[in-house]
Amino acid sequence: MTLETQAVAASPAKRRAQLDRVVIRFAGDSGDGMQLTGMQFTTESALAGNDVGTLPDFPAEIRAPAGTLAGVSGFQVNFSSLEVYTPGDNPDVLVAMNPAALKVNIGDLKPGGILLADQGGFDQANLKKAGYTGNPLEDGSLAQYQVFVVDMTGMTLKALEDLKLSNKVAGRCKNFFALGLCSWLYSRPIEPTLKWIQDKFKRTPELVEANTRALKAGYHFGETAELFAVQYEVQPARIAPGTYRNVTGNTALALGLVAAAGKAGLPLFLGSYPITPASDILHELAGYKQFGVLTFQAEDEIAGVCSALGASFGGAVGVTTSSGPGIALKQEAINLAVMVELPLVICNVQRGGPSTGLPTKTEQADLYQALFGRNGDSPLPVLAAATPGDCFSAAYEAVRIAIKYMTPVVLLTDGYLANGAEPWLIPRFEDLPPIPVRFRTEPEGFFPYLRDPETLARPWVKPGTPGLEHRVGGIEKEDVTGNISYAPENHERMTRARARKVAAVAQEIPPTPIRGEEAGDLLVVGWGSTYGSIAAAVDEVRARGKKVSQVHLRYLNPLPPDLGGILRRFGKVLVPEMNMGQLITILRATYLVDAVGLNKIQGQPFKVSEIAGKILRLLEE
Amino acid sequence: MTLETQAVAASPAKRRAQLDRVVIRFAGDSGDGMQLTGMQFTTESALAGNDVGTLPDFPAEIRAPAGTLAGVSGFQVNFSSLEVYTPGDNPDVLVAMNPAALKVNIGDLKPGGILLADQGGFDQANLKKAGYTGNPLEDGSLAQYQVFVVDMTGMTLKALEDLKLSNKVAGRCKNFFALGLCSWLYSRPIEPTLKWIQDKFKRTPELVEANTRALKAGYHFGETAELFAVQYEVQPARIAPGTYRNVTGNTALALGLVAAAGKAGLPLFLGSYPITPASDILHELAGYKQFGVLTFQAEDEIAGVCSALGASFGGAVGVTTSSGPGIALKQEAINLAVMVELPLVICNVQRGGPSTGLPTKTEQADLYQALFGRNGDSPLPVLAAATPGDCFSAAYEAVRIAIKYMTPVVLLTDGYLANGAEPWLIPRFEDLPPIPVRFRTEPEGFFPYLRDPETLARPWVKPGTPGLEHRVGGIEKEDVTGNISYAPENHERMTRARARKVAAVAQEIPPTPIRGEEAGDLLVVGWGSTYGSIAAAVDEVRARGKKVSQVHLRYLNPLPPDLGGILRRFGKVLVPEMNMGQLITILRATYLVDAVGLNKIQGQPFKVSEIAGKILRLLEE
Amino acid sequence: MAEAAVEAGAPRLTRKDFVSDQDVRWCPGCGDYSILAQVQKVMPELGLPREKFVFISGIGCSSRFPYYMNTYGFHGIHGRAPAIATGLKISRPDLSVWVITGDGDGLSIGGNHLIHALRRNVGLKILLFNNRIYGLTKGQYSPTSELGKVTKSTPVGSVDYPFNPIAVAMGVDATFVARSIDVEARHLQDMLRRAYAHPGGAFIEILQNCNIFNDGAWEPLTDKATKADTVLLLEHGKPLIFGKNRDKGIRLASSGRLQVVSLGDGVSEGDILVHDETNRPLAYMLAHLENPTPIGVFHASIRPTYEEAMHRQLETARQKLGPGDVNALFRRGETWVVE
Amino acid sequence: MAEAAVEAGAPRLTRKDFVSDQDVRWCPGCGDYSILAQVQKVMPELGLPREKFVFISGIGCSSRFPYYMNTYGFHGIHGRAPAIATGLKISRPDLSVWVITGDGDGLSIGGNHLIHALRRNVGLKILLFNNRIYGLTKGQYSPTSELGKVTKSTPVGSVDYPFNPIAVAMGVDATFVARSIDVEARHLQDMLRRAYAHPGGAFIEILQNCNIFNDGAWEPLTDKATKADTVLLLEHGKPLIFGKNRDKGIRLASSGRLQVVSLGDGVSEGDILVHDETNRPLAYMLAHLENPTPIGVFHASIRPTYEEAMHRQLETARQKLGPGDVNALFRRGETWVVE
Numbered sequence A, B: 001m002t003l004e005t006q007a008v009a010a011s012p013a014k015r016r017a018q019l020d021r022v023v024i025r026f027a028g029d030s031g032d033g034m035q036l037t038g039m040q041f042t043t044e045s046a047l048a049g050n051d052v053g054t055l056p057d058f059p060a061e062i063r064a065p066a067g068t069l070a071g072v073s074g075f076q077v078n079f080s081s082l083e084v085y086t087p088g089d090n091p092d093v094l095v096a097m098n099p100a101a102l103k104v105n106i107g108d109l110k111p112g113g114i115l116l117a118d119q120g121g122f123d124q125a126n127l128k129k130a131g132y133t134g135n136p137l138e139d140g141s142l143a144q145y146q147v148f149v150v151d152m153t154g155m156t157l158k159a160l161e162d163l164k165l166s167n168k169v170a171g172r173c174k175n176f177f178a179l180g181l182c183s184w185l186y187s188r189p190i191e192p193t194l195k196w197i198q199d200k201f202k203r204t205p206e207l208v209e210a211n212t213r214a215l216k217a218g219y220h221f222g223e224t225a226e227l228f229a230v231q232y233e234v235q236p237a238r239i240a241p242g243t244y245r246n247v248t249g250n251t252a253l254a255l256g257l258v259a260a261a262g263k264a265g266l267p268l269f270l271g272s273y274p275i276t277p278a279s280d281i282l283h284e285l286a287g288y289k290q291f292g293v294l295t296f297q298a299e300d301e302i303a304g305v306c307s308a309l310g311a312s313f314g315g316a317v318g319v320t321t322s323s324g325p326g327i328a329l330k331q332e333a334i335n336l337a338v339m340v341e342l343p344l345v346i347c348n349v350q351r352g353g354p355s356t357g358l359p360t361k362t363e364q365a366d367l368y369q370a371l372f373g374r375n376g377d378s379p380l381p382v383l384a385a386a387t388p389g390d391c392f393s394a395a396y397e398a399v400r401i402a403i404k405y406m407t408p409v410v411l412l413t414d415g416y417l418a419n420g421a422e423p424w425l426i427p428r429f430e431d432l433p434p435i436p437v438r439f440r441t442e443p444e445g446f447f448p449y450l451r452d453p454e455t456l457a458r459p460w461v462k463p464g465t466p467g468l469e470h471r472v473g474g475i476e477k478e479d480v481t482g483n484i485s486y487a488p489e490n491h492e493r494m495t496r497a498r499a500r501k502v503a504a505v506a507q508e509i510p511p512t513p514i515r516g517e518e519a520g521d522l523l524v525v526g527w528g529s530t531y532g533s534i535a536a537a538v539d540e541v542r543a544r545g546k547k548v549s550q551v552h553l554r555y556l557n558p559l560p561p562d563l564g565g566i567l568r569r570f571g572k573v574l575v576p577e578m579n580m581g582q583l584i585t586i587l588r589a590t591y592l593v594d595a596v597g598l599n600k601i602q603g604q605p606f607k608v609s610e611i612a613g614k615i616l617r618l619l620e621e
Numbered sequence C, D: 001m002a003e004a005a006v007e008a009g010a011p012r013l014t015r016k017d018f019v020s021d022q023d024v025r026w027c028p029g030c031g032d033y034s035i036l037a038q039v040q041k042v043m044p045e046l047g048l049p050r051e052k053f054v055f056i057s058g059i060g061c062s063s064r065f066p067y068y069m070n071t072y073g074f075h076g077i078h079g080r081a082p083a084i085a086t087g088l089k090i091s092r093p094d095l096s097v098w099v100i101t102g103d104g105d106g107l108s109i110g111g112n113h114l115i116h117a118l119r120r121n122v123g124l125k126i127l128l129f130n131n132r133i134y135g136l137t138k139g140q141y142s143p144t145s146e147l148g149k150v151t152k153s154t155p156v157g158s159v160d161y162p163f164n165p166i167a168v169a170m171g172v173d174a175t176f177v178a179r180s181i182d183v184e185a186r187h188l189q190d191m192l193r194r195a196y197a198h199p200g201g202a203f204i205e206i207l208q209n210c211n212i213f214n215d216g217a218w219e220p221l222t223d224k225a226t227k228a229d230t231v232l233l234l235e236h237g238k239p240l241i242f243g244k245n246r247d248k249g250i251r252l253a254s255s256g257r258l259q260v261v262s263l264g265d266g267v268s269e270g271d272i273l274v275h276d277e278t279n280r281p282l283a284y285m286l287a288h289l290e291n292p293t294p295i296g297v298f299h300a301s302i303r304p305t306y307e308e309a310m311h312r313q314l315e316t317a318r319q320k321l322g323p324g325d326v327n328a329l330f331r332r333g334e335t336w337v338v339e
């Protein structure tokens, strides 16, 4: 992600430079509104036609003391005229509203990168809280960066003087000053933000005025001040045409569930228990009452999944959402779903483990748990989403498969996808794939476990249907009749039938898309939220002429039928995972391929450079 | 398991024949006391110096209607002058006390085998209940067997006439008549049973008399009746000298826990919730109060494991016992144990799954769950027992490792081991391996997560120790200090440390014993209760000159360091499992060996012939 | 969303209609047989088509119940029946959902789901078969087993102070709380009818005999010879009188505690407490009365059901915002167009 | 096995001895600070060496508590603290084991463990911080949130009828049940002392303010202006009188229900109910009193603790059978010798 600048016909006032890609990080205290600033800057960039990638990063504690290192909140935006896969590794620009923000983030800033610091935030008190003895802005310790110290707080207060707001309130507007300044620096349109301020604060006109002024003050300061010799431009990217919005993974997932239930013409029932980072899905769906969405906040995760299964038994789309520890508790009930063969979608928004682990950090270490975490031979389809927006299609597909095959389906996302946002090409409901549902109603020839020849699914019968009264349960069922059976051969037959049914889902899997050539020296296989980092890394090494391709798996069980063949066409196979190596175990066991792992267990996404570096090292071996 | 007979100098009265191996199955109604009959016959055989193997098989229902197929109860004994690994595939002798017992079991009797039927039990009512139209004993349908119809009930009643017992009570003694008859037929000493009757019924002398008479009546009937031309003898086997007793797997496991805690000098705490087939461990330990064993029947499995972990925190040996569905519920708490790094032993007496599955049947399908069933990267040692008696050493070893490495350990047994019994060479407590325990008491240089260089174990501190107050918990811990830490590198360091610690357990694993040559055409790799069937099958094909060897794994995680090398020395690898293939996944992934599976999912152990047949087919391919 | 009654002209249902084709596998003599019989007797009278009934259970001997009812049924996992049933009832208020559970299933592993279902007043009819033992697992003590009980898991006696199921239900403000006995056919039928009629969640503790592992647990209450003196029949508005010769009664002492008194010698019927189902504290006191043991409806009160309230919210949302438009939902918030 | 007192001559402990080196990470203004302060104030007075105290919690803001106590501590998993603590207390009766939980941790996911610990009378001191909200997960409603509460997970209001923690404890026959308020420093200290002194399991509901997600939940009870009229102080043997001018009281109506009455006009102090901690039904009634809201000890009674009873069984076994001999145990039942 090199920062290529080239001088263009400079305006008399300021020189203008073209960039193809900029990574900027806004950092300040939790109270400074950095998340909001980052999101607005993202919207401005998206509206300017750039492709964007974002990474919010807030403290684990609910409210860490103001000004402390623990209280630092950051938001990183990567905007470009080229395709964007990630929020970017190291920022080209760091906006630091206080010393703590500087201390926590300066290490990531690229050498020669731009540091924008708010002089007003660097008072003695804050310096002390951040553990600085001197003032880093003055002691020359930042020589390797382009440092711009701007009294954002001071200028904001001045701009709002006559509004007779308390200094506290007025000071809070400084983030808009910062936003305005950065908007100018990168030639972003501020109109969208002005509009946003209008709606957001419509109930408090004085805040509309205050924030508007702060924003403009920042923008004009950039324009007029001598400080900045150059103003940058980032041309629009080539992006698929259509209507876009920003979605986080959790929102996209919720939308996917509602859309799928709507398409199937069934009520959506969510049985869930709050847990970070999955709770927002519950919050989202709780707001969709006009869609007939029923959200049940259960007493625990077990009741959450059990209630969802009960709803499925009644003919609804039963869904449960949680994260690692909660999923562990649900496994016994998920196994019941495997046995009674009812549709059920289990969403695991993965976080750092084991145990309570790192609740607010991301990880993808629950693949084993999804595939193998139940007693007995207990197969079920497992899907994973690759990007925040992809959570929509993944959730939609999970529901479709659960219904078609009458099976619980596990959908894996993670904290990075859940809270990360990206522009999402809004689909038309009418264009989404059909989800046919056929509740059995005719009594003749009805048997609870008589399977559909194509899908091996058993019939779905709604209680209330006359003449089809029947019982289901977790004890082994007799083939066809569904009566309790302890017969040895029957158990083997049913165990194999359950396995065959899940294996049959492979017929749903399209040919595996390969980024790059069909064959080559190295194939990078990934799943889940590592998609962006891997794609960027692969592009990078391919740009250097390396014969490297990428395969990213949506289906983790069953695996794509063509995967074995693809693996064999490459000299080496690299499997980067944010865990100690889980997919790699499956690939090695299934295809006996000597795949190599790249494992990062830091609660953070891969940096593109980490993957690219590993690829190059492997190619040299 | 061919039945080799050879005539020996026949006594004037009866011909005597030598056998090297006999498999006899006692079958009747649940009410007929077949379990007791079988166990007594086993004891007589053991005392006669034979090696023995047994398989009880009772109905799943608590009380199935008398005389019905569902109510049939059976007990199979394999006794021999050679080594015995299994209860035997097909019986040489079937004792059928009623038509239902005949119908259920006759299919298993070897062609030409002996059928001993109780005429008295074959009345119209019983024939009807069993669904017979005619009387199979008379309609010639049993021509391929040596059928002996003896009116056991009638003769029993006659023998007890003058005791003025109700016919009901007197009739109940017929199982002793059957036992007496079989004891004579195979030259078993009946003294032990006479003695047993004495103690067992000492409170009701009339029953002592009645059962004694019935037993002798049966024995003498065999001697005097013309019916039997031949009496058989089975010479004593070559068995390691020492004192023996019969133990079931559950009893042996309980003894192993008590012995280990005793050796460590710590109190044993069991936190458990009843579940078939694990409950008997709780029942056993509840009777060991004089050993200071604390058994807590918790409100559920979660409380069971949590209480055990709490006890470990307090300095006791915390143990929890359950079966598949219960283990699923415990996983979240087991993961807490992984994080707080305290000793904890989790015993999973596996049963047929998934879900409630086949509660009374055996299976070994929870290996995945043990290895992979938790959220996050969550490694722990996994051990498995191979025979009922081996449950003792496996449990002892599990405790030893849990304490030495400060880690939860999963011990896998199954329903077959739990209820199956075998002669057990009683060890001397003094001879058992030491289990050193060192509670930290010195405050200087104490850190909760400062690891022992050899084992990587953290120090164990008993609450109540002055100056060592500290906190543990499930959030990621800072290396050494144990404080909460969200630092990325620390999480990776700790995750790898937990993995290295468990991997270090490999240093406990002795060189893997190989039954047969060090190299050859085929290696059979197994784990758990399949040991006997595999051993017998391997011996059988080796007897035919095949280059086949056996490796049976006690340690499933970590795997034995020398296993990879061994696998490579064989042309083919066969992995028989009572599941859809779980160990095989690990072996393929770890060693990239193209192992082949033999999978039986019928809630029943392998027959020797099934494994032997598979071996031969593989060798031919 | 009340449960739809059988449309006029529908064939009258009989007991047989509720008997499934599965042979019943309880031990001969088990109290569960009688309970099953009473349920099968009452169902046809309730005026609801058979297909509208669903029986949901956990694990235990008692929990085999649904297999024997020719209705929709769900044999769940241990302790979770109330949770499964809650999901069904919320999404299908038109169904009559019955939960069958045991003292272990419902009060040990499943205790939390039970009390949450009761406090939420989900419209479930919950029958707890209390045999004071774990039957299916062959005889360990349960949370209702008396102190000192010797069982497989307590060879020298239990040290667990037991739950009082009625008091537990009162402690979580259940809206219908009753007790009956397996062999009291007519009384049990009445309680089943009352539970069905109650507009909300109903909890019935049914004292049940496990003749294999805890035989005679309730004998004093069922033995013809003693029961008149050991059982107190609760009837709303009637004085709490009992005894072979109806000569004993319950009085509220000034201390605010209940007293067992004999009528006559200064105590007249007027002094005897009159049962009031709506009086929670009274129900709580009666719950702790052991000698005599009360049966009948301890408490009944009305509160909106959980599922009603929930569906009302959906209705209001639809009225305020119109039926959901997925395309509009997709476009919520800031959007922009790329040509 | 009572808890050992500090040996004479041991250095007197101070509040500081109970402050750990971890910086407290609750939101500024959180009610948890005050609770922590009171606990750290009371601990040194109890006469037990610091190393004998263990604090065990589940998950939640409240459950971070153990990190701030310089004692032994165990930050468990969500809802399971009572189970972990039970195992510890059973095996180590010599320790003083305190459970810290929240309204979600203790009454939602952990409800079952809580009620089982209370009915067994395990000698745990259980402090439930009731802020009527899920704090750590940023503001969903909890089982104690009032009907209609608008939270992240209930945008148009909750339809869950809440638990009454005191009533729940009374329903499971807990032996010590009390309520206090985070900011009522002295009262809370008294309750902590009472709980420690109680020979058995103790349950204290502590009304706590979450100023971020449910600010002011208890304001009427803490606001200097109103509290005299909204809070009823329970004191054993004292009449239930409250009010700024102590002119209101509680009377037991003939109906057997509680009534709030004003003193004077016909009602004299003699008509006012006198609090009796040993009277369960009274405690149950007071639990349902909301206006005024009682604080103090609702109920206290004595019952053998679970751990005592269990260890007594071990003792008896040792006396009857002598200390266990493992070799003898190995040889139980039929044995035979092979030469």
Ligand SMILES: Cc1ncc(C[n+]2csc(CCOP(=O)(O)OP(=O)(O)O)c2C)c(N)n1
Pocket: B273, B274, B275, B276, B301, B325, B326, B329, B356, C059, C060, C061, C062, C063, C078, C101, C102, C103, C104, C105, C106, C129, C131, C133, C134, C135, C136, C137, C142
């Ligand atoms: C998760 C789980 N734990 C334990 C069991 C074993 N189990 C089945 S039923 C039961 C208790 C049954 O007692 P109760 O609920 O009183 O029913 P009853 O058999 O007495 O009618 C137990 C412990 C199980 N099936 N699943």
Ligand SMILES: Cc1ncc(C[n+]2csc(CCOP(=O)(O)OP(=O)(O)O)c2C)c(N)n1
Pocket: A273, A274, A275, A276, A301, A325, A326, A329, A356, D059, D060, D061, D062, D063, D078, D101, D102, D103, D104, D105, D106, D129, D131, D133, D134, D135, D136, D137, D142
């Ligand atoms: C198994 C599991 N489920 C859910 C969570 C998420 N979680 C943590 S704390 C909490 C609720 C906290 O509420 P409360 O107990 O009232 O504590 P408070 O934060 O209000 O003090 C939840 C749902 C978790 N950590 N683990």
Ligand code: SF4
Pocket: B062, B063, C025, C026, C027, C029, C030, C031, C032, C061, C062, C131, C135, C136, C209, C210, C211, C212, C213
């Ligand atoms: S064990 Fe008891 S409860 Fe179970 S069926 Fe038999 S008698 Fe009934």
Ligand code: SF4
Pocket: A062, A063, D025, D026, D027, D029, D030, D031, D032, D061, D062, D131, D135, D136, D209, D210, D211, D212, D213
């Ligand atoms: S969120 Fe609420 S309960 Fe949690 S620390 Fe902040 S104020 Fe306290």
Ligand SMILES: [Mg+2]
Pocket: C102, C103, C104, C129, C130, C131, C132, C133, C134, C135, C142
């Ligand atoms: Mg029971």
Ligand SMILES: [Mg+2]
Pocket: D060, D102, D103, D104, D129, D130, D131, D132, D133, D134, D135, D142
């Ligand atoms: Mg709370």
